[in-house]
Amino acid sequence: MKYYIIAGEASGDLHGSNLMKALKQKDPNAEFRFWGGDLMEAQGGTLVKHYRDLAFMGFLEVVMNLRTILNNIAFCKEDIRKNRPDVLILVDYPGFNLRIARFAKELGIKVVYYISPQLWAWKEGRVETIKKYVDEMMVILPFEEDFYRKHGVHSHFVGHPLLDAISDLKEISTEQFKKENGLNDKEIIALLPGSRKQEVEKMLEIMLSVRPHFKNYQFVIAGAPSLPKEFYQKYVDDNVHFVSNRTYDVLRCSKAALVTSGTATLETALLNIPEVVCYRGSTISYAIAKGLVKNINYISLVNLIMDREVVKELIQNDLNTKNLVDELAKILEGEKREQVLKEYSLLREKLGGKGASDHAAEVILKV
16 A cells, blocks of 8 residues: 655654554555654655654744745645555644645545644644544544544544554663763763754753752753754753764663653653653743643643643743752652652553554554
C-alpha cells in the first residue's frame, strides 16, 4: 500500500517513525511519502517537507507566518492529489492536518488520525470535523476514548507510543556518557528548553538563572535536532554543556530535569527522572490560550493523565528564579523526590504496556 503521513513536530516524527517500522513488518512492500523529520526519513520513503519548516508556536507567531502556512497547505494538497495514496495518516498537528483530512476525504482517500488533537482541552467543536472526514481515530491517552464516545465518534485506545520508544532503549553507562561528551564528574541537571528557536531562547535564560544555587551540579542542555549546534554555543561554559540529538540519554544520566511543557514532560516521567515543568509564552498568546482552554487544571501530560499534581508546573509569572530554585531543590533530594518516583510507577500502569505502534498499524491495515 501507499501511505502518506503528516507529522509536524519533533514528537510526531518519533511516533511516525515507530508507526512506519510497525507498518513495514505487516506490509513489507509499503511505500511511504511523508512530512516529518530525520527519524521518519531513516525508515525509508520520500520526505516531502521537514517539520522544522512547519513549526510555529503561539497565536502571534501563526498570524505572522500565515502566508507560509497557507502555502504549505496548498502544496500538501497538490502533492496528495498527484500521488494518490491508499491511506492518509495524520499525526496530531490539528490546525494543518484537519484541513488536509477534509481535502483527502473528498478525493476518496481513507483518512486515519493517529494521536488525537487535544480537543478535550480546547476547540471541542473540531469533533464535528473529525466525524465527517476521519475514518478511524486512534488515541493514546486513556481518557480520550471516553471523550470521543461522548461525542458519538468511534475511537481506538492503542496505548502510548512513548512506552515503545523507551522500552527499546539500550542500557547506558553514565560514566561513559560523561566521558564521551566532555562532562565533569558532577551529577547532571538536564535542561529541555523545547525544539523551536524562539521557545528555546526564552526558556534557557530562565532555566540557567538557577545555576548559582546548584554549584555541586553540572547542567546539560538537550539540543533539539531541528536547531544547529552553533545556536546553543552562547549558553555553553565550563559548567553548562550541550549534547545534541540525545535527549533520552541526557535524561537517563541526570538526577533531575527542568522541562518545557509538551511531550517531553511525559518522556521525562517515563524515564523516571523527577522534573519541574516550565512554560512561558508571549503575554498575548497566553491570554488567548487561557481564554480558550476549558475544564483543564494542568498543562503537563503527566498531571493530566493522573488527574492530580504529580510534577510541579511553573507557568508564566510563576516561572521565576526563586520558584525554580525552590522546586528543583525539592526533587533533587528528600521526601518530594521519593513521592514523585512512586507516582511515576502508577503513571506507567495507567498507560498500559508497550505495543501502541503495532496496534495502530493493525487498525490502519484493516481500514
